[in-house]
Amino acid sequence: MSGEDQSNGIKVTSMNKHNGSFAFRFSLFANRVSSFVFCISSFVFLFSSTVYGQQDALFTQYMYTKLQFNPAYAGSRDALAVDLLTRFQWVGVDGAPRTICLTVHTPLRNPHIGLGMYLYRDELGPSVDYNVMATFAYRILFPASTLSFGISAGIKYYDIDWNALHPLDPGDPLLVNDVTNRVVPDVDFGIYFAHRRYYAGVSARHLLQNQLVVSSTTPDDDVSFTRLLRNFYGIAGGTVPLADRFLFLPSILIKYVINAPLQADINARFLFWDILTLGAGYRTDNALGLLVGVEIGKGFSIGYSYDIWFNILRSHNSGSHEIRISYETDLFKRTRMLTPRYF
Numbered sequence: 001m002s003g004e005d006q007s008n009g010i011k012v013t014s015m016n017k018h019n020g021s022f023a024f025r026f027s028l029f030a031n032r033v034s035s036f037v038f039c040i041s042s043f044v045f046l047f048s049s050t051v052y053g054q055q056d057a058l059f060t061q062y063m064y065t066k067l068q069f070n071p072a073y074a075g076s077r078d079a080l081a082v083d084l085l086t087r088f089q090w091v092g093v094d095g096a097p098r099t100i101c102l103t104v105h106t107p108l109r110n111p112h113i114g115l116g117m118y119l120y121r122d123e124l125g126p127s128v129d130y131n132v133m134a135t136f137a138y139r140i141l142f143p144a145s146t147l148s149f150g151i152s153a154g155i156k157y158y159d160i161d162w163n164a165l166h167p168l169d170p171g172d173p174l175l176v177n178d179v180t181n182r183v184v185p186d187v188d189f190g191i192y193f194a195h196r197r198y199y200a201g202v203s204a205r206h207l208l209q210n211q212l213v214v215s216s217t218t219p220d221d222d223v224s225f226t227r228l229l230r231n232f233y234g235i236a237g238g239t240v241p242l243a244d245r246f247l248f249l250p251s252i253l254i255k256y257v258i259n260a261p262l263q264a265d266i267n268a269r270f271l272f273w274d275i276l277t278l279g280a281g282y283r284t285d286n287a288l289g290l291l292v293g294v295e296i297g298k299g300f301s302i303g304y305s306y307d308i309w310f311n312i313l314r315s316h317n318s319g320s321h322e323i324r325i326s327y328e329t330d331l332f333k334r335t336r337m338l339t340p341r342y343f
Helices: 035-045
Strands: 009-012 051-054 080-088 098-107 113-124 127-141 145-160 178-181 183-195 198-205 211-218 221-228 231-238 240-243 246-257 263-272 276-283 287-297 300-309 320-329
Touching: 113 145, 127 183, 145 178, 145 211, 145 221, 263 287, 287 320
Parallel strands: none
Antiparallel strands: 009 051, 009 221, 080 098, 080 320, 098 113, 113 127, 127 145, 145 183, 178 211, 183 198, 198 231, 211 221, 231 246, 240 246, 246 263, 263 276, 276 287, 287 300, 300 320
């Protein structure tokens, strides 16, 4: 028996070869969320189904962590760039996402080569997603722009605490038998173009679409339970001078996963005196983000964003928060700089 539902990323596939019912759900938001939201969360592990749940970490300050979704960005700052970003989503909701992401990248002495790495930990209810990736980018340099091609390779581990679930049928053989969380290889690819005044890029993540969790009802019978789906991204942005040392920085990030709605983040930021950044953004799943950033000197900057949701969750949480710490330094004292302070 099989079926389908969708949200935005992880494909979960299960089969019951004895035509029995395979149904379970967990009370992810039971204490603080209305019964409607509880029903929505239970679909993450819906009976006899294929479900698309949130897969990649989602950030309001995505413009500072481009490497996380586009490996071609490696080296694009023309300096060693380190960005640490942590997100607390839907504060006040039990089991809500908690994400931390670290990206590090730099060009080499050969300016055509960019290297980097990123890692993140994304927690959602009883599941925790770990990703560690190394990145290589080849950069074609033009007088006023750069075209880069990049690839990331690494590992992904998706851990589920099965004891936190509450199955309707505790004796279901797909739950009581051999259920294994696995470490799998992961590969991303991207293209990124940067001019002094604008940039654009496209990328694809999880190209291998590996299985992460497998349930076996018999020693020789493996049943796919959780599978990665490819995530496709498009990003664009630029700088528009409005006055002396006053810039407008628009940007957009578009994400697509098969069988899920197209998602877009549209942002408008303003940079004052190369020190203070103020901005706002809109996400197509009915969320408004407000952000602020400050250059504090010696290569360090900090940022904060707050998301306000306009959907059913609004009355059950106090918003989403992100905190960012960034550091940059020019390792090779190079003179070629393509507006590194902006993108």
